[in-house]
Amino acid sequence: MKKRDTIIIIVVSCILSYLTIKLQFVPTTFVFTSPAHAFDFEKGQELFKANCSACHANGRNAIVPEKTLEEEVLKVNGMKKVESITYQVTNGKNAMPAFGGRLTTENIEDIANYVIIQSREGW
Numbered sequence: 001m002k003k004r005d006t007i008i009i010i011v012v013s014c015i016l017s018y019l020t021i022k023l024q025f026v027p028t029t030f031v032f033t034s035p036a037h038a039f040d041f042e043k044g045q046e047l048f049k050a051n052c053s054a055c056h057a058n059g060r061n062a063i064v065p066e067k068t069l070e071e072e073v074l075k076v077n078g079m080k081k082v083e084s085i086t087y088q089v090t091n092g093k094n095a096m097p098a099f100g101g102r103l104t105t106e107n108i109e110d111i112a113n114y115v116i117i118q119s120r121e122g123w
């Protein structure tokens, strides 16, 4: 085998293992955000604490106890999607206030991604 071939094999396997590692850690929800806006986990966390934790501390729900932010519950209620959470946070629902006038869409998408990741990893 030529030296050049060996180098190519090494480079390709490095790229493949890099991708394997990277794909494990990139949240799948990332795909749903627009390319112009890479989701910011820390911002989502900060905004969640400031705006949501009064009612949703630790992923629970202080007002309607069964509507938690736990993964299984979100799934059953069709809420385990960035789009659904963004919609509900923007427009509100029943006793949940609307945040559309107070937060930007970008902020709300950061929160939605944060909620989905937390639900998956456990609050």
Ligand code: HEC
Pocket: 048, 051, 052, 053, 054, 055, 056, 061, 063, 064, 066, 067, 068, 069, 070, 073, 074, 077, 079, 085, 088, 089, 093, 094, 095, 096, 097, 099, 111, 112, 115
């Ligand atoms: C004043 C209390 C309150 C605040 C603040 C609040 N929520 Fe809620 N949230 C609720 C209530 C009540 C529901 C249940 C609504 C319904 O379906 O009747 C709910 C439902 C949800 C659901 C759906 C849960 C499910 O299992 O179906 C999500 C997701 C959610 N809230 C996210 C958020 C996020 C993100 C924020 C912050 C931007 C937030 N909420 C702020 C009260 C609140």
